[in-house]
Amino acid sequence: MKIDRLPGFREFYPDECALRNHLFRTLRKVARNFSFQEYDAPVLEPLDLYIEKSGPEIVGQLFNFEDKGGRSVSLRPEMTPSLARMVGSQAGSMRRPIKWFSIGEQFRYERMQKGRLRSFYQFNADVLGEEGVGADAELVTLLIACLQGLGLNESHFHVRLSDRNLWYLFLESKRFTENQISGILGVVDKSERMSPEKLRAALCGIIDSSKVDSLLENICEIKALDELDKVRDYFSEFRDSEAIQKRLENWGSLFDSLEAMGVLPFISVDLSIVRGLAYYTGFVFEAFERSGKSRALAGGGRYDNLVGKLTPGSDMTATGFAIGDVTLVECLKTHELLPKYLDSQDLYVVIGGPQERLTGLGIVGAFRKLGFSVSYSLKDQNLKKQLKDASQRNARLAIIVGSDELDQGMVLIKDMVNRKEVKVSMENLVRSVDAFFTDGKL
Secondary structure, eight states: OOOOOOTTOOOOOHHHHHHHHHHHHHHHHHHHHTTOEEOOOOSEEEHHHHHHHHOGGGGGGSOEEEOTTSOEEEEOSOSHHHHHHHHHHTGGGOOSSEEEEEEEEEEOOOOOBTTBOSEEEEEEEEEESOOSHHHHHHHHHHHHHHHHHTTOOTTTEEEEEEEHHHHHHHHHHTTOOHHHHHHHHHHHHHGGGSOHHHHHHHHHTTSOGGGHHHHHHHHHHHHTOOSHHHHHHHGGGGTTOHHHHHHHHHHHHHHHHHHHTTOGGGEEEOTTOOOSOTTOOSEEEEEEETTOOSOOSEEEEEOTTHHHHHSTTOOOOEEEEEEEHHHHHHHHHHTTOSOSOSSOEEEEEEEOSGGGHHHHHHHHHHHHHTTOOEEEOSSOOOHHHHHHHHHHTTEEEEEEEOHHHHHTTEEEEEETTTOOEEEEEGGGHHHHHHHHHHHSOO
16 A cells, blocks of 8 residues: 655655755854844644634644543644743743744645645744834844845845834724724735725725725725835824824834844835734734745734733733745745755765775774764775765765775875865875865865
């Protein structure tokens, strides 16, 4: 009986695993450059954790079941609820701001499509315990640095920045109720994919039909604001609203910080971005390819109320984002930015024959202890086959242990890229290899 893998799940053969590790290695390095600390959380959590955060409707998107202890559990669909629970449980003893990141596998039972699978990895970064726009600026800058670290630049992607608070304050000034505002923002989030007729129908289901035309006009006007000055001009008529004016000051402070950090060229004002999840409370943002042909590369925003909701009595401001690996890899492929040699070897020891094997194995062991990645043939083979194997494994150097060289107390080192060869004494072998990996010369 043939048993296939489950739909939407992936297998990582060595080449794919090397690519995945390359992504993780790069993202970890950038996060640590920003002084973020790595954490991890259980892959299996109580089902109530996700229901409390997103509502009962989330269950349809989960891999949930009853475990052998009779508990309702779920494979985690995202990291944020676990993070909020972990931080909330020790909030009183943690030094703030908390800057954490994680790289983990998530699971969602949903319809598969390009860029979306049922099993995927996410890089998550969050700042908790800092209510000022400095936290938002730090995260947007980190997101841009992560994508730059993988070779993407300003011509490849941009970060679309918006603000749920500004939307909320505007809709509140129009005297819509809390429930109506939540529904309207949900429609705005989907408006790019809706025809005018469907957009109108959706709003008619939320507010009085007599107000729909005016609100539609407002939505179109606000979505068209693509510069900070335009945002300021549009909301200048709300001078009597202290909250809106304060929010515009926050926008100015955020842009000043992003400009000082050198990332403002990556930023696009786009108030059509409101993020569909209702727990977002402030600035929100998504990274997209400039072409606009793919799904979002990353997304996030402020969620100031979630920690207190999941751990009552432990209120803490928070903001964060996630980068999904599936869409990211597709983007890197499109722009031919995937490294060609991800699983290379430092050294390949070519063993001339049975008489030289023990000496060759001694060289293998010595360099492995020094931290080099070293390959060799597990069986006796001629030199041509071993050198071909060294080339296929992308070995940087071949150390050839031949009978003639050993009789002289020497070995032959071959640069597998430029084909240069040099004989060195056994005593100078380690020094010569170290020098090559330091300055690239034999």
